[in-house]
Amino acid sequence: MLRSDIEKLHRTIMARFVDEEVIPVARELDEQGEFPFYLFRKLADMGILGIRYPKKVGGSNGSTTLYCIAMEELARGFLSLAATTAMQCLMATNGLYLYGTKKMHEEYLRPALSGEKIGAFQLTEPEAGSDLGAVRTSATKVKDGWVINGMKTWSTSGPYGHFHTVLCQTDPAKKLKGLMFVLIPSDTPGFSHSKKFDTLGTRTSSLSEIYFNNCHVPDEYMLGELGRGLNVLLTILAEIRIMTACLAIGLHRAAMDDSIKYCKERVQFGKPIGKYQLIQAKIANMAVNLEAGRLMAYKVTHLIDKKIACLNEASMAKYFTVESACSACDQATRIFGAYGYSMEYAVQRYYRDNRFLLYGGGTHEVLQTTIARQFGI
Numbered sequence: 001m002l003r004s005d006i007e008k009l010h011r012t013i014m015a016r017f018v019d020e021e022v023i024p025v026a027r028e029l030d031e032q033g034e035f036p037f038y039l040f041r042k043l044a045d046m047g048i049l050g051i052r053y054p055k056k057v058g059g060s061n062g063s064t065t066l067y068c069i070a071m072e073e074l075a076r077g078f079l080s081l082a083a084t085t086a087m088q089c090l091m092a093t094n095g096l097y098l099y100g101t102k103k104m105h106e107e108y109l110r111p112a113l114s115g116e117k118i119g120a121f122q123l124t125e126p127e128a129g130s131d132l133g134a135v136r137t138s139a140t141k142v143k144d145g146w147v148i149n150g151m152k153t154w155s156t157s158g159p160y161g162h163f164h165t166v167l168c169q170t171d172p173a174k175k176l177k178g179l180m181f182v183l184i185p186s187d188t189p190g191f192s193h194s195k196k197f198d199t200l201g202t203r204t205s206s207l208s209e210i211y212f213n214n215c216h217v218p219d220e221y222m223l224g225e226l227g228r229g230l231n232v233l234l235t236i237l238a239e240i241r242i243m244t245a246c247l248a249i250g251l252h253r254a255a256m257d258d259s260i261k262y263c264k265e266r267v268q269f270g271k272p273i274g275k276y277q278l279i280q281a282k283i284a285n286m287a288v289n290l291e292a293g294r295l296m297a298y299k300v301t302h303l304i305d306k307k308i309a310c311l312n313e314a315s316m317a318k319y320f321t322v323e324s325a326c327s328a329c330d331q332a333t334r335i336f337g338a339y340g341y342s343m344e345y346a347v348q349r350y351y352r353d354n355r356f357l358l359y360g361g362g363t364h365e366v367l368q369t370t371i372a373r374q375f376g377i
C-alpha cells in the first residue's frame with residue numbers, strides 16, 4: 001500500500017472512532033472534568049498510544065505523520081482527551097524509550113503503550129516556565145543512584161501518573177548545561193502531588209503540582225547523559241511543536257464545521273445567516289487559514305519522518321495553526337451570537353480549550369523570538 005493510502009485509511013478509522021465514540025460524550029466529559037480512562041484504553045487497543053514506537057517495545061511501528069493525523073482527529077472531537085493522549089505518546093514516553101533499560105521498558109513503557117500505566121512529563125516549576133535555565137529541582141549523586149528534591153507545577157496527568165519524566169538540575173552553576181532527565185515512579189518514597197487544578201479549559205487533563213522529598217532512584221533511571229537534558233528535549237522539540245499544531249488543526253476544524261452547520265440553519269431577516277457576506281467572510285477566513293495550516297503542518301511531519309531537521313518550520317507551523325485556531329474559535333462564538341455564550345453548544349468549549357494550545361510547546365512570544373533569530377536578530 002502507498003504511504004498516502006495508509007495515511008488516508010488511518011484518518012478514516014480515527015475519524016469514525018471520534019464521530020461514534022468521542023463527540024457524543026465530549027460535553028458530559030467536559031462537565032464532569034474526570035479523565036476518561038475507558039476511551040484512553042480504547043485508543044491503546046487501536047494501537048494509537050504506541051503509534052510512534054517499534055513493535056519490540058509494544059508499539060505499532062507508525063510514523064510522526066500517522067501520530068499527528070490521529071491527534072488532529074482526536075482534537076476535532078475533544079481537545080482535552082487529545083492533549084493527554086498526545087503527551088502519553090510522545091513527551092511522557094520518549095526518554096524512557098530512548099534511554100531506559102529493557103527492564104524499564106517492560107515495567108513502564110509497554111504498560112504505558114497498552115494504556116495500563118500513565119506517564120507525565122515535567123519541566124515547569126513555579127519560577128521556571130519558558131526559562132528552563134531556572135529549573136531548581138535538584139538531582140544529587142549518591143553511591144547507588146540519585147536523590148531528587150524540589151517541585152514541579154502544571155503537570156498534565158500529575159495526580160494519576162504512574163511514572164514521571166522529570167527535568168532536574170545537577171549543578172546550578174552550570175545552568176542549562178547542568179540539566180538532566182530522570183524517571184521517577186509515583187510509588188517512590190517522598191513523591192507526592194497537590195490536588196487537581198481548577199482550569200478554564202481542557203478540563204479532563206488533570207493538572208497538579210508535584211513534590212519530591214528525597215526521592216531516591218537508581219542510576220539507570222537517568223534518561224540520557226549527565227548535563228544533556230536540554231539536548232534530550234531538543235531531539236523531540238520539532239515533534240512536540242508539530243503535534244501541538246495538529247491539535248490546533250483538529251480544534252479549528254471542529255469550530256469551522258459547527259459554524260457552517262449553524263449558519264445554514266439559523267434564519268434572521270428571512271434567510272439563513274450564511275447568506276450574508278460578513279458571515280461568509282468569517283467562514284472563508286477559517287477555510288483559508290485551515291488549508292494554509294495543514295500545508296505547513298504536514299510538510300513538517302513528512303520532514304520529521306525523513307529525519308530532516310525542521311525545528312524552524314515546526315515553530316512557524318505551531319505559531320500559525322494555533323493563532324488560526326484561536327481566531328476560528330473566536331469567530332465561531334460570534335457566528336452563534338448569544339448561543340455561542342451558552343453552555344448548550346460546543347463552541348464555548350472550543351473557545352475555552354484553545355487557550356491551552358498557546359502555552360504547550362512554547363509560548364508564542366518565545367516562538368516569535370526564535371523564528372526571528374534565524375534572520376540574525
Ligand SMILES: Cc1cc2nc3c(=O)[nH]c(=O)nc-3n(C[C@H](O)[C@H](O)[C@H](O)COP(=O)(O)OP(=O)(O)OC[C@H]3O[C@@H](n4cnc5c(N)ncnc54)[C@H](O)[C@@H]3O)c2cc1C
Binds near residue numbers: 157369
Ligand atoms: C493546560 C496546560 C498543561 C500544561 N502541561 C504541562 C506539562 O505537562 N508539563 C510541563 O512541564 N508544563 C506544562 N504546562 C506548562 C507550560 O509548559 C508553561 O505554561 C509554559 O512553558 C510557559 O511557562 P509559564 O506559563 O510559566 O509562562 P512564562 O514563561 O512565565 O511567560 C509569561 C509571559 O511572558 C512571556 N515571555 C517569557 N519569556 C519571554 C521572552 N524571553 N521574550 C518574550 N516574552 C517572554 C511569555 O510568552 C508569556 O506571555 C502546561 C500548561 C498548561 C496551561
